[in-house]
Amino acid sequence: MPEGDSVWRLSQRLQPLVGREITYSQFRVPQLATADLAGERIERVWPHGKHLFWLVGERVLHTHLRMDGIWRIHAEGTRWSAPAHTARIVVRVEGGVELVGHDLGIVELWPAREYDSRMGWLGPDLLADDWADGSIVVDLNDAPPEATHGQGSPENPRPDDAPREATHGEPSPEAPRTDDAHRKVAQREGSTETPRPDDERQAGGQPAAVAGGALGPRWRPSGRAEALRRLASDPDRTLGEALLDQRNLAGIGNEYCAEVCFLQGLHPASRIGAVDVEAVVDLAWKLMHANLTSPVRTFTGDHRRGHTTFVFGRAHRPCLRCGTAIEKSTLGGAESVADPRAGMERIIWWCPRCQRLAD
Numbered sequence: 508m509p510e511g512d513s514v515w516r517l518s519q520r521l522q523p524l525v526g527r528e529i530t531y532s533q534f535r536v537p538q539l540a541t542a543d544l545a546g547e548r549i550e551r552v553w554p555h556g557k558h559l560f561w562l563v564g565e566r567v568l569h570t571h572l573r574m575d576g577i578w579r580i581h582a583e584g585t586r587w588s589a590p591a592h593t594a595r596i597v598v599r600v601e602g603g604v605e606l607v608g609h610d611l612g613i614v615e616l617w618p619a620r621e622y623d624s625r626m627g628w629l630g631p632d633l634l635a636d637d638w639a640d641g642s643i644v645v646d647l648n649d650a651p652p653e654a655t656h657g658q659g660s661p662e663n664p665r666p667d668d669a670p671r672e673a674t675h676g677e678p679s680p681e682a683p684r685t686d687d688a689h690r691k692v693a694q695r696e697g698s699t700e701t702p703r704p705d706d707e708r709q710a711g712g713q714p715a716a717v718a719g720g721a722l723g724p725r726w727r728p729s730g731r732a733e734a735l736r737r738l739a740s741d742p743d744r745t746l747g748e749a750l751l752d753q754r755n756l757a758g759i760g761n762e763y764c765a766e767v768c769f770l771q772g773l774h775p776a777s778r779i780g781a782v783d784v785e786a787v788v789d790l791a792w793k794l795m796h797a798n799l800t801s802p803v804r805t806f807t808g809d810h811r812r813g814h815t816t817f818v819f820g821r822a823h824r825p826c827l828r829c830g831t832a833i834e835k836s837t838l839g840g841a842e843s844v845a846d847p848r849a850g851m852e853r854i855i856w857w858c859p860r861c862q863r864l865a866d
């Protein structure tokens with residue numbers, strides 16, 4: 508399932524294309540049927556949480572993988588390895604590289620000056636370089652092992668296939684995303700300024716100005732501090748929902764949420780005000796960084812298919828620690844174990860013995 512680490516890796520693979528000209532584009536989404544990027548230069552490519560952005564000329568191409576999306580990257584003329592009818596965008600770049608985005612959940616193209624008004628609702632990115640302010644030290648030595656694979660050659664993106672973990676592991680249903688709703692709620696008046704690399708975020712608040720062109724919202728004092736502030740602002744929410752809410756921090760999806768809760772011994776329906784949020788967030792950071800260089804996303808240290816998670820996708824199977832059957836439910840839905848007032852339905856997995864409900 509694509510989460511922050513998948514999109515970060517995808518972005519890394521696309522970096523060799525920065526500075527190159529797009530020679531051909533075809534959008535296969537109705538609202539962009541006539542859009543054309545040919546002749547434009549790729550100025551930047553960057554992730555923010557589960558979102559991927561390209562600055563192309565003065566426009567931003569915004570894509571989101573959702574559950575099943577994948578980018579195929581190959582030499583022009585290569586036979587596609589995914590069905591053509593699932594393609595949402597085809598881009599060819601000078602140097603003979605073709606990129607095809609299949610089953611993308613979001614494909615948008617808009618003026619770069621609208622970055623803030625469209626995306627300013629996104630919280631700090633766990634993988635951004637402004638996440639830490641230097642006051643925390645997270646030891647990666649005990650992280651899952653076997654960090655080996657590179658990110659492709661410097662000349663061209665590694666051929667074929669986007670984040671590998673997106674196609675591995677167990678399939679799992681995922682509830683409707685709340686991103687669109689968040690956007691409406693959080694939408695602010697658009698800035699008329701052009702993105703600048705040195706725009707800074709105001710401490711403890713929304714961005715002062717557009718930061719998109721630079722990829723990089725700069726949170727003060729740090730993204731981590733801002734995320735903790737946001738998480739603490741609604742102490743009665745469930746831990747699971749708060750972690751999945753991309754307004755609080757960006758990059759965590761159902762898999763990270765489930766595994767982090769397990770490793771912290773906390774039921775995802777725990778009240779966030781009753782848990783050590785710093786420990787939760789720092790563990791998520793650590794796991795996601797460890798997985799950036801792992802060939803397959805793993806939380807157990809085991810890379811074999813079906814062995815990479817403790818609880819995610821393992822309903823009714825025995826807990827790897829205690830043998831109790833893993834349970835599955837939803838947060839926020841009608842049959843939820845959580846407060847029925849809670850927001851959008853989210854699927855959760857947990858071990859009833861290893862994870863306590865903090866309230």
Ligand SMILES: [Zn+2]
Pocket residue numbers: 826827828829830831858859860861862
């Ligand atoms: Zn257990």
